[in-house]
Amino acid sequence: xxxxxxxxxxxxxxxxxxxxxxxxxxxxxxxxxxxxxxxxxxxxxxxxxxxxxxxxxxxxxxxxxxxxxxxxxxxxxxxxxxxxxxxxxxxxxxxxxxxxxxxxxxxxxxxxxxxxxxxxxxxxxxxxxxxxxxxxxxxxxxxxxxxxxxxxxxxxxxxxxxxxxxxxxxxxxxxxxxxxxxxxxxxxxxxxxxxxxxxxxxxxxxxxxxxxxxxxxxxxxxxxxx
Numbered sequence: 001x002x003x004x005x006x007x008x009x010x011x012x013x014x015x016x017x018x019x020x021x022x023x024x025x026x027x028x029x030x031x032x033x034x035x036x037x038x039x040x041x042x043x044x045x046x047x048x049x050x051x052x053x054x055x056x057x058x059x060x061x062x063x064x065x066x067x068x069x070x071x072x073x074x075x076x077x078x079x080x081x082x083x084x085x086x087x088x089x090x091x092x093x094x095x096x097x098x099x100x101x102x103x104x105x106x107x108x109x110x111x112x113x114x115x116x117x118x119x120x121x122x123x124x125x126x127x128x129x130x131x132x133x134x135x136x137x138x139x140x141x142x143x144x145x146x147x148x149x150x151x152x153x154x155x156x157x158x159x160x161x162x163x164x165x166x167x168x169x170x171x172x173x174x175x176x177x178x179x180x181x182x183x184x185x186x187x188x189x190x191x192x193x194x195x196x197x198x199x200x201x202x203x204x205x206x207x208x209x210x211x212x213x214x215x216x217x218x219x220x221x222x223x224x225x226x
Contacts, residue, residue: 009176012109012184013140013169013195016120016127019188019205020102020134022225023090025126026067032086046070060191061161064121068144072153076146083125091133099225102186102205106134109184119169119185119195121161140168166194186223190214 017024027050034043049070053063071079090097106116117138118127127139143156160168173180181200187193188208196202196215204215204222215222 009178010114010182011173011176011178012106012114012116012186013119013199014106014116015187015192015195016118016122016130018208019186020099020106021130022096022099025122028090029083029086029126032089033082036082042070061159061164064142064159064161065155068142068155069153071144071151074151076144076149076151079151080125084129087126087129099205101224101226103134105186105223110135114184117172119160119165138172140165140172162191163194165192166198169195169198187211196220
């Protein structure tokens with residue numbers, strides 16, 4: 001007699017920045033942080049390094065790591081507090097903060113019993129308030145190392161950028177006994193291609209860099225953000 005796995009777990013993996021929300025949360029938060037703190041020299045150093053990396057067309061993994069290096073010495077509790085304040089401010093003051101068509105699709109999948117998961121190079125202080133608002137239970141994102149309640153500026157592996165998103169998703173699906181062919185993924189940027197290729201139902205969100213043309217060639221659905 002053979003046993004049969006009757007698991008029907010299915011998940012929908014959502015990139016966040018420029019997919020669910022109409023902003024890059026990390027850079028928006030950094031601007032919010034510097035507006036709350038009188039740190040002109042640190043702000044200038046951050047902006048100069050980010051611009052230099054962009055000018056060099058550096059890999060997004062490198063830019064992501066260097067972004068978090070500028071968190072060194074910050075109180076983890078204060079970053080969490082201001083992350084919630086940032087989210088509430090953005091939601092209140094930016095009428096087009098959400099990509100409404102994508103949020104509608106997330107809620108539709110929730111109603112059908114498909115559980116959404118955020119997959120992002122952003123970090124919990126910014127993603128958790130959004131997850132609470134949209135009733136999302138799972139975050140696959142960058143985790144910040146801390147010592148004695150102070151951030152070190154280093155990331156705890158894995159890094160959820162590019163191919164790292166797909167690796168994190170595969171580990172998550174294996175842990176939850178979900179078949180990739182039963183799962184969905186939504187992304188807007190060509191760097192999201194690995195995460196979309198990791199599931200049976202990939203969806204490109206219009207407006208990002210390079211992904212729409214690939215999606216059209218691959219026969220993937222393209223969802224307008226609004």
